[in-house]
Amino acid sequence: MKLVSVETPEKSVCKMTFSASAEELETASNAVYERTRASYTIKGFKKGEADRAQIEADRGEHTFWYDAINDLMDKDVPALYDAALAEHGFVPVDAPVYDLVSVKKDEGFVATATVALQPELNLTKTTGFTTECVTPEVTDKEIDSVLERRRNAAAELVPHKGPAVKGNIVHIDYEGLLEGKPFQGGTAQNQTLQLGSGRMIPGFEEGILGHKAGEEFDIFVTFPARYHAKDLAGKPVIFKIKLIDVCVRQIPALNSDFAKKVANVDTxxxxxxxxxxxxxxxxxxxxxxxxxxxxxxxxxxxxxxxxxxxxxxxxxxxxxxxxxxxxxxxxxxxxxxxxxxxxxxxxxxxxxxxxxxxxxxxxxxxxxxxxxxxxxxxxxxxxxxxxxxxxxxxxxxxxxxxxxxxxxxxxxxxxxxxxxxxxxxxxxxxx
The missing domain is CATH 1.10.3120 (Trigger factor, domain 2)
Structure with a gap:
């Protein structure tokens, strides 16, 4: 490749034009073909068996051009670009923007690189600027909000002795059966689930309500008609459930004990x-x-x-x-x-x-x-x-x-x- 011209179409902008001959383009295109030929599947040929002419007949004569152009630009342009900047004393302040101007099989290709140069600004002032740093006051509501988030983060799960109700957090093992056979994605061990969250398909969480820790039972549900898994959409299934435990989420009281636990302060x-x-x-x-x-x-x-x-x-x-x-x-x-x-x-x-x-x-x-x-x-x-x-x-x-x-x-x-x-x-x- 060679540098054709260096222009300044506007103040503080440099535009360089580069070109490659038809021979350079052809050599680089053939190198791309050799590197990528195994990835092409052409009708009538096994993958990787079609030669270059057959691939270009099917995909177009430009098939390998653009990778070839990138290869040539990556190999030759950086040195030409840096040399031109140094020769003209240009100081770039941004990455160059490359554009492909033209490409023809019998002529090669022409590309440009346009880059911003450092402008000469008139700095009327560089020191002595003044402004205010206004820090908004902290409100009690903001403090309460933080403390509430910390209380929720410090919540603990404690056993619930009675039947499961909405809002309880349960741990379950389950196995789903479609026409008596397990289906993909229908089995889990020690799964955590908050009842009433709507995380599971309709009827699943409702089927756990009223059961106690340690019980094993079946839930009969039907997948939604528009369920994403086509083989399950609209199908009735059975879930065999083992209810490991039933828990309630206990949020700590906002008192001195909480203060000591979360912040190591006394009150x-x-x-x-x-x-x-x-x-x-x-x-x-x-x-x-x-x-x-x-x-x-x-x-x-x-x-x-x-x-x-x-x-x-x-x-x-x-x-x-x-x-x-x-x-x-x-x-x-x-x-x-x-x-x-x-x-x-x-x-x-x-x-x-x-x-x-x-x-x-x-x-x-x-x-x-x-x-x-x-x-x-x-x-x-x-x-x-x-x-x-x-x-x-x-x-x-x-x-x-x-x-x-x-x-x-x-x-x-x-x-x-x-x-x-x-x-x-x-x-x-x-x-």
Missing amino acids: LDELRAQVKQQLHDGKHASALNRAKDQILTQLADAAEGDLPSTLVESTYQLQMQQIQQQLQMQRLSLDRYLSQIHETRESFTAKVRTSAEKTARVRMALLQIAQQENLVPTEEEIDKQLAERAERTKKTLEEVKAQANVHAMRRNEGIRKAADWVIEHSTIEDK
Whole structure:
């Protein structure tokens, strides 16, 4: 492969164009074919028996191109890219974005790498920012809520002598029989079940009610018609039950004995004071982080100049990805979330883009400060971090270095140190 051109289509943006010949593409494609041929199943051939021409006739002539392009890019482009940056004195501040421009069998392919370069910002102010750290008061209701959670966590199971009732926790052995034969997933030993939880199929938990510990009995139930296991859906079955024990969940009283057990203090008042302090510390830490963010927001406002559009776009895409991941953890789609907060997709994404621009501006201002104040870590400091990582991960230093993006590490560590420096040289008033 070769570097065709280096351009700056806009301020603080570099675009490199690379190309590979038809011969290079063909050689790399054939290597991909040899590496992957065993995985192809083509009609009329046993798996792995079809040759390249037969596979391409069935799947298309481009079948092996894209893996071949990736192989060539991975092998040749990093060195060409680094050499071009060094030759032009460019300082990238983000990972490059690669695009495939064209690919033809008789011409090879052309690809580009677009990367954001460090902008020169006019920092009208770097120290002396001021803000307030407002820590909300801890309420009795919040303390009561924590104590209630601790009581529930400290609950114990004690035997219940009478017949099982709804709310009891039982331990059971059971075996399910369909037409007199055990079925898959229908047997369990020492299973814990809270009666009335609705965890089991309809009729199962109800069939245990009224029985006592030690009893053995049968439950006759029918699986729901829409049950996920097709072979059981709508089928009547028998469960043979052995009721090992019946228990009630006993929550401890909120008294001095509870205080000694959970917190090693003598009185309930001391426990409440301890919980109050813990809640205060958590609220204060959050308030302090918000105040630090406000300081950095003021720095962004004091940083004048244009940012590379590609940097803002990649920051926006990263923030959107993080939002999507958080919503997925809550089993929410973005559209459903937006309907809950009564906001349109257009207004929401506009806010995220504004936030991304602010984030990128802060990072570039901090990087500039890191360079001005000699806060960018040295090679020796980076090597020390990599050695510590190698020790933690039980890998060799060479393996860790091969996987690490040293330029990004140095940049991110410099930005972190600069953020601490700006905050140390500003004022946060506690309230």
